[in-house]
Amino acid sequence: MSIHVALHHKTHYKYDRLVGHAPHVVRLRPAPHCRTRILAYSQKVIGGEHFINWQQDPFSNWNARLVFPEPLAELCIEVEVVAEMSVYNPFDFFLEDSASHYPFQYDAKLRKDLAPFVDPLPLTPRFAALLDSLRREILAHPEAAPHTASFDSERPPGDQQGGRHPSIAHAHPDATSGRPLRTIDFLVALNQRLQSSVRYLIRLEPGVQTPEETLEKASGSCRDSAWLLVQVLRHLGLAARFVSGYLIQLAPDVKSLDGPSGTAVDFTDLHAWCEVYLPGAGWIGLDPTSGLLAGEGHIPLSCTPEPSTAAPVTGAVDECESTLVHEMRVTRVHESPRVTKPYTEEQWERIDRLGRTIDADLKRQDVRLTMGGEPTFVSVDDPDGPEWNFTAVSPAKRVLSGRLIRRLREKFAPGALLHYGQGKWYPGEPLPRWALAAFWRKDGIPVWKEDSLIADESRNYGHGAREARELSLRIAQTLGVDSRHLMAGYEDAFYYTWKERRLPSNVTPENSRLESPQERDRIARIFQKGLGQVVGYALPIRCEPSSAGGRWISGAWFLRDGEILWLIPGDSPMGLRLPLGSIPWVAEKEFPWLV
Numbered sequence: 001m002s003i004h005v006a007l008h009h010k011t012h013y014k015y016d017r018l019v020g021h022a023p024h025v026v027r028l029r030p031a032p033h034c035r036t037r038i039l040a041y042s043q044k045v046i047g048g049e050h051f052i053n054w055q056q057d058p059f060s061n062w063n064a065r066l067v068f069p070e071p072l073a074e075l076c077i078e079v080e081v082v083a084e085m086s087v088y089n090p091f092d093f094f095l096e097d098s099a100s101h102y103p104f105q106y107d108a109k110l111r112k113d114l115a116p117f118v119d120p121l122p123l124t125p126r127f128a129a130l131l132d133s134l135r136r137e138i139l140a141h142p143e144a145a146p147h148t149a150s151f152d153s154e155r156p157p158g159d160q161q162g163g164r165h166p167s168i169a170h171a172h173p174d175a176t177s178g179r180p181l182r183t184i185d186f187l188v189a190l191n192q193r194l195q196s197s198v199r200y201l202i203r204l205e206p207g208v209q210t211p212e213e214t215l216e217k218a219s220g221s222c223r224d225s226a227w228l229l230v231q232v233l234r235h236l237g238l239a240a241r242f243v244s245g246y247l248i249q250l251a252p253d254v255k256s257l258d259g260p261s262g263t264a265v266d267f268t269d270l271h272a273w274c275e276v277y278l279p280g281a282g283w284i285g286l287d288p289t290s291g292l293l294a295g296e297g298h299i300p301l302s303c304t305p306e307p308s309t310a311a312p313v314t315g316a317v318d319e320c321e322s323t324l325v326h327e328m329r330v331t332r333v334h335e336s337p338r339v340t341k342p343y344t345e346e347q348w349e350r351i352d353r354l355g356r357t358i359d360a361d362l363k364r365q366d367v368r369l370t371m372g373g374e375p376t377f378v379s380v381d382d383p384d385g386p387e388w389n390f391t392a393v394s395p396a397k398r399v400l401s402g403r404l405i406r407r408l409r410e411k412f413a414p415g416a417l418l419h420y421g422q423g424k425w426y427p428g429e430p431l432p433r434w435a436l437a438a439f440w441r442k443d444g445i446p447v448w449k450e451d452s453l454i455a456d457e458s459r460n461y462g463h464g465a466r467e468a469r470e471l472s473l474r475i476a477q478t479l480g481v482d483s484r485h486l487m488a489g490y491e492d493a494f495y496y497t498w499k500e501r502r503l504p505s506n507v508t509p510e511n512s513r514l515e516s517p518q519e520r521d522r523i524a525r526i527f528q529k530g531l532g533q534v535v536g537y538a539l540p541i542r543c544e545p546s547s548a549g550g551r552w553i554s555g556a557w558f559l560r561d562g563e564i565l566w567l568i569p570g571d572s573p574m575g576l577r578l579p580l581g582s583i584p585w586v587a588e589k590e591f592p593w594l595v
Contacts, residue, residue, distance in 0.1 A: 002086040004039065004334035007246060007268050007299075009079040011313060012325040018071035024315030027244065027302040028079045029062035033283065036296045040082035047075040057309075059241075061302040066315075077313065082333065083299065085250065090293035095183060096280035102139075102186040103237060106279065114277055116305040117239035121231055124212040130197075131235055138189045139181060187276065187286060188293075190232065195291030198225050208307040223272035225288040227307055230274050239277040243285065244310040245300040247271035248330055253340035268330040270312060275303060392426075393433055402457045405436040413438050415446025418454055430522075430571040465534040472537040479541065481554035487538045489574050492566040493531040499523060522571060535567060536574040558584050 009028065030038050043064060045052065051067040098104055106114060123131075198214060203221040211228045214220040220228070226242055233240035247270075249263045273287040273294055283303070285294025294300075302310040337343050343351070362369065379388045379396075387394035409416050416438040423435030440447055448454075455461065469486075476483040500523075544553045559565065560582045568577040 002084050002336060003250065003332055004082060004084055005248060005250070005266075006331045006333045007079075007081040007083065007248065008327065008329050008331070009081075009246075010076065010325070010327040011078075012074065012076040012327075013317075014074045014323045014325070015072070015317070016321040018073050019318040019320045020071050021066075021068040021075065021318075022316040024066040024068075024075075024313060026064040026066060026077060026313050027061060027310065028077070028312055029064065029301065030081065031061055031245075031300040031303060033060075033303075034300055035088060036299050037084040037086065038081060038299075039084055040080070042080045044078040045076070046078070048072040057302075057304070059304055061304070061310075063302075071318075081246070081299070083248070085248065085296050088296055090285070090295050091184065093278075093281035093284065095278055099183055099279040101180045102183045103180075104183070104279075105237070106239070110279065114239040117241050117277065118234055118237075119305070120234035121211065123235070124210075126215040127211045127231070127235075130215060131232070134190065134193065134232070134236075138186060138193065183278065187284070191229065191286045191288055191293075192291040194225060194229055194232070194288040198228065198288070200225070200289055221272075222289045223307060226272040226274045229286060229288045233274070233276050241275050241277075241283070241303050241305055242307045242310050243273050243275050243300050243303045244307075244312060245271055245273070245298060245302075248297040248299065250297075250330075250332075253338070266330050266332065268328050270328070271298070272307075272310075273298060275300075392429075398434065399458045401434075401436055405438060406454075409438045413440040415444075415448060416440035417447040465536075468534075468537050472539055476539055476554070479552040481539070481541055481552050483539075485540055485554045485556050487540075487557065487563070487565045489535045489538055489565045489567050489578075490533075491526050491531055491535060492569055494566070495569050496523065496526055496531060500527070522569075538565060538574070538578060 026043070028043065029041060030036075045066060048068065049070050051069070053065045053067075055063050055065060057063050105111075111118065197218065199219040201219050201221065203224070208227050209217075209220050209224040211231045214224045214228050223242075223244075230240040230242055246268060249267045251263055251265055271287075271289075273285055273289070275283040275285050275294075277283055285298055285300070287294055287298065301312065304310045308314075335341070337347075377388075377400075379385060379400075382388065382396075385394075385396070387397050405418060409418060417440070419437045419439060421435055421437070422432040425432035465488075469488075472486050473483050476486060539554060540557055541552050541554050543550050557565075559579065566579060567574060568579055570577050
């Protein structure tokens with residue numbers, strides 16, 4: 001379920017006279033790597049004749065370059081963005097093994113590509129002290145010392161020694177030493193530390209404070225905190241960039257029970273945060289203003305090494321008096337019903353009326369529908385058991401299902417015939433799933449009268465091959481057929497002996513190490529039981545018409561392997577594994593069909 005919002009952003013400059021405009025660059029289009037789905041976007045420029053050229057800067061951000069051939073009395077830029085506010089997990093990314101713990105180093109090729117994003121500003125006293133405290137508190141560095149040798153104003157900001165930044169190289173033999181820390185834990189702790197150290201305020205002055213100034217005041221705007229975090233990450237050896245974008249915050253449906261509930265009204269504004277590059281994950285957003293990772297409400301517009309090249313609008317005009325009108329608002333244009341905000345009573349009434357109208361139309365047009373469903377049951381005794389969560393079948397389910405079908409029979413269809421058979425066969429499963437059914441007559445005449453003859457599957461009656469043979473003989477006697485045609489079925493000893501001989505010499509049939517779990521379990525089960533054990537009995541019968549209405553007859557099966565009934569290998573019941581293909585071939589015209 002998602003919410004679609006429309007963001008409106010208007011920047012309107014009014015001048016006291018007609019003024020000339022140098023080319024302007026507008027950076028108000030969502031960046032290509034924006035994780036929030038953008039459904040629609042438009043940009044309108046009002047005020048006079050102009051030319052627009054869409055282009056991408058060296059960092060793939062969308063830039064609209066505006067050229068004004070004539071002086072203007074006003075300039076208005078309106079942006080409309082429709083976004084799908086689907087919640088996503090900001091931690092849903094993978095890291096290369098080499099970057100799973102901090103500290104880590106970028107490889108040479110990657111570091112060359114990231115060169116603009118690893119170039120730090122020179123160290124200053126308060127900033128150096130901040131780095132020391134971060135090393136002590138987050139990395140547990142045992143000997144973090146003041147950076148007394150780092151304040152070299154003549155050293156170029158991008159100078160590096162031995163692949164390390166000057167702030168790291170001069171501060172300590174290895175400023176990132178100490179305990180290894182999971183990279184994500186390190187970044188979260190760092191982000192939260194800056195959020196708690198710098199008080200947020202709305203600062204209307206242009207530009208961005210230096211990290212030293214932000215630390216001195218212990219306060220700053222979102223862009224000041226973002227630039228401070230960028231510099232901290234770069235001095236700690238990580239590639240970071242400044243991000244300018246939109247922030248959309250929607251009022252929650254329900255108030256939080258264990259923390260702040262957030263904004264009380266839907267809100268949007270220009271915002272700034274930071275992105276750090278992690279091998280395997282790419283650019284990951286960190287918002288030091290909130291102390292959180294960037295989420296669906298963060299819509300990046302421009303991501304650059306310096307704040308000056310990420311400003312929403314840059315350009316120059318002739319000297320004049322001007323006024324600025326700035327408008328931003330966000331409107332919900334579509335909301336799907338959800339758990340925290342379900343249908344209203346009015347909506348439910350409309351749905352109910354529509355359903356009744358459809359039912360009336362179907363009835364009038366004599367459209368007859370049937371409805372089926374598959375209820376899902378949950379165990380009250382073992383709710384965490386695998387068969388009640390992800391395993392399809394289990395012995396416990398079979399026993400409980402047997403009890404359920406009996407209770408349903410007793411309540412809805414007394415005298416019904418219970419049928420224990422097979423149902424759907426899903427790919428990858430050795431057998432079709434079992435299906436229990438009850439069949440009864442509409443006139444109420446019982447199909448099955450003696451309930452005591454229905455076995456209880458939860459009980460072990462101790463029946464085996466001997467009882468199966470006795471039952472088969474009794475059936476033959478009852479049907480009046482020759483019991484000499486009764487055949488005992490066995491697992492194919494030749495097949496499984498051949499299978500055993502093909503196993504590795506250092507394994508046993510009980511632990512065959514075969515890749516297929518079904519084949520492995522089948523071989524182990526058969527060898528544990530023994531190849532000479534009777535699986536069951538088969539009695540060939542068919543009904544032969546007669547003047548008396550028909551009678552049952554039996555006959556011998558002439559099999560290729562003589563009188564022994566070797567079953568087809570498999571897991572199905574014996575009746576589905578009879579070697580019918582071994583019975584002598586008969587031409588179709590000579591086959592004794594019964595009509």
